Amino acid sequence: MLKVAVIGGGIAGMQTALRLRELGIEPIIFERDKELGGKVRNWHLLFPTFTESEAVLLPLKNRVAREKIEVRLATEVREFDSTSVTLASGEKIVVEAVVVCTGFTIFDARVKDEYGYGIYDNVYTSVDIERMFVDGKFAHWRGEEPERIAILHCVGSRDEKVCQRHCSKVCCVTGVKQAIELKRRFPKADIFNFYMDIRMFGPGYEELYHTAQREYGIHFVRGRISEASPLMDGRVQIKAEDTLTGRPLRMSVDMFILLVGMRSNSENEHFARTADLRLADSGFMQPKDLFVNNVCSNEEGIFYAGTVTAPKSIGEVLNEASMAADRVAEYLKER
Amino acid sequence: MALNFGYNISKPRVIDIDRNNLRKSVEIIRELPELQACIGCGTCTASCTAGNLTSFNFRKVHTLVRRGEYQGAYEELNKCMLCGKCRLLCPRGINTRGVIMLIKRKLGDF
Ligand SMILES: Cc1cc2nc3c(=O)[nH]c(=O)nc-3n(C[C@H](O)[C@H](O)[C@H](O)COP(=O)(O)OP(=O)(O)OC[C@H]3O[C@@H](n4cnc5c(N)ncnc54)[C@H](O)[C@@H]3O)c2cc1C
Ligand code: SF4
Ligand code: SF4
Ligand code: SF4
Numbered sequence: 001m002l003k004v005a006v007i008g009g010g011i012a013g014m015q016t017a018l019r020l021r022e023l024g025i026e027p028i029i030f031e032r033d034k035e036l037g038g039k040v041r042n043w044h045l046l047f048p049t050f051t052e053s054e055a056v057l058l059p060l061k062n063r064v065a066r067e068k069i070e071v072r073l074a075t076e077v078r079e080f081d082s083t084s085v086t087l088a089s090g091e092k093i094v095v096e097a098v099v100v101c102t103g104f105t106i107f108d109a110r111v112k113d114e115y116g117y118g119i120y121d122n123v124y125t126s127v128d129i130e131r132m133f134v135d136g137k138f139a140h141w142r143g144e145e146p147e148r149i150a151i152l153h154c155v156g157s158r159d160e161k162v163c164q165r166h167c168s169k170v171c172c173v174t175g176v177k178q179a180i181e182l183k184r185r186f187p188k189a190d191i192f193n194f195y196m197d198i199r200m201f202g203p204g205y206e207e208l209y210h211t212a213q214r215e216y217g218i219h220f221v222r223g224r225i226s227e228a229s230p231l232m233d234g235r236v237q238i239k240a241e242d243t244l245t246g247r248p249l250r251m252s253v254d255m256f257i258l259l260v261g262m263r264s265n266s267e268n269e270h271f272a273r274t275a276d277l278r279l280a281d282s283g284f285m286q287p288k289d290l291f292v293n294n295v296c297s298n299e300e301g302i303f304y305a306g307t308v309t310a311p312k313s314i315g316e317v318l319n320e321a322s323m324a325a326d327r328v329a330e331y332l333k334e335r
Numbered sequence: 336m337a338l339n340f341g342y343n344i345s346k347p348r349v350i351d352i353d354r355n356n357l358r359k360s361v362e363i364i365r366e367l368p369e370l371q372a373c374i375g376c377g378t379c380t381a382s383c384t385a386g387n388l389t390s391f392n393f394r395k396v397h398t399l400v401r402r403g404e405y406q407g408a409y410e411e412l413n414k415c416m417l418c419g420k421c422r423l424l425c426p427r428g429i430n431t432r433g434v435i436m437l438i439k440r441k442l443g444d445f
Binding site: 154158159160196197222223224225226239240241242243247248 | 375377378379380381383386387392394395423425426428
């Protein structure tokens, strides 16, 4: 019996496969990593409820195992069309349809070298902060408790200079969440979020922002940091305009955290070329439309689920994955 | 003889779009439409050497000009050294130095 290929075993891929199985369709997941889960494996507590990421991942992984869904780990898909996938090993597998769940790529903060990531000490990305919370180990200057922390929004998003025009959607709320977590961990620290626009698009997000202000005393400064420089004592000096007062602002911090954006996978271009798929200007895959066909590609038999088409939160990804499976079922029936 | 009561009527602070003549502002935007894409992030002002030493604030000046508030803009822009640092950093890719020269050209007679 032919199977439906699910490319990528993040939350989008797992949920798609589970729903396909519910619909009586046989999925096969191809995952490049040695483990299922995708990026969510790297997050500590999830916004906006501070839920452990395992609470999302474990039920999905357990169900995939229980349902005996075929999973091929450490298996990269190099090419596909609506009836086959070709693996990095050269093996070609004939399938009934394809759901692309290959996700996104984290913006490389080193590209914005004016912020000194990878050059100065004490400059971190939001991804580093998640890892520090997971490990319970905070590598900050001289091992002392930080007194002042700056968190910068929109790093590698909304920025023509690095060819990333889109908004990454989840970093504003991640920044607010991390500010609260850091304040809980370092109660004496003053924490400043530098933002251009605060985008709190989901249920409970605006409330989290309010909580950060009222209960945790997080400072919000409206202005983009223009540059950072190292100080003799290991701290980092940052410069911004405090646009609400119209004056330049300067400050020394013990930790400087960059909220890195979600960018498109570089493989998307190759996939688009070889399978005749459309790309959005942002480099993410372009669905057939953004409404009733938002999980369909422009090619029959090729579907999308999750962040392969745009930045999204986990809840949105899971909804979309179920939808994609439903559309696959419809397609197989009508064919 | 005018009596001095120790107070005077200050000019209204409101930006009165009904009264302001937006013609120059429209001309400026027509020549460099990218200026409309400004998100007011202040990166230009933060990076500006002139702005760190004087009250010069490029973001404020060009925003006021776009609202039809031309008074004093030319003089303010004279503080710019045309170093171009702001242009290197603007996340909306605006040719900020070009904006400065254009505004000065358009407002030369103001
Ligand atoms: C710093 C940060 C914090 C976040 N925190 C939260 C949060 O608290 N709450 C929330 O709702 N969302 C959060 N998100 C968003 C969340 O991470 C995404 O919604 C989620 O990871 C998207 O899942 P996905 O399956 O679409 O993609 P991914 O997680 O990227 O998974 C894609 C999978 O596909 C695999 N793959 C890719 N290409 C191939 C190939 N060619 N062949 C085989 N396999 C392939 C990858 O190895 C990967 O396992 C956060 C994002 C960031 C950047
Ligand atoms: S979600 Fe917020 S931080 Fe992220 S790109 Fe959008 S505006 Fe910037
Ligand atoms: S840096 Fe660019 S987008 Fe930001 S305020 Fe200046 S001109 Fe506007
Ligand atoms: S070009 Fe003018 S406004 Fe821009 S940074 Fe240099 S001095 Fe400041």
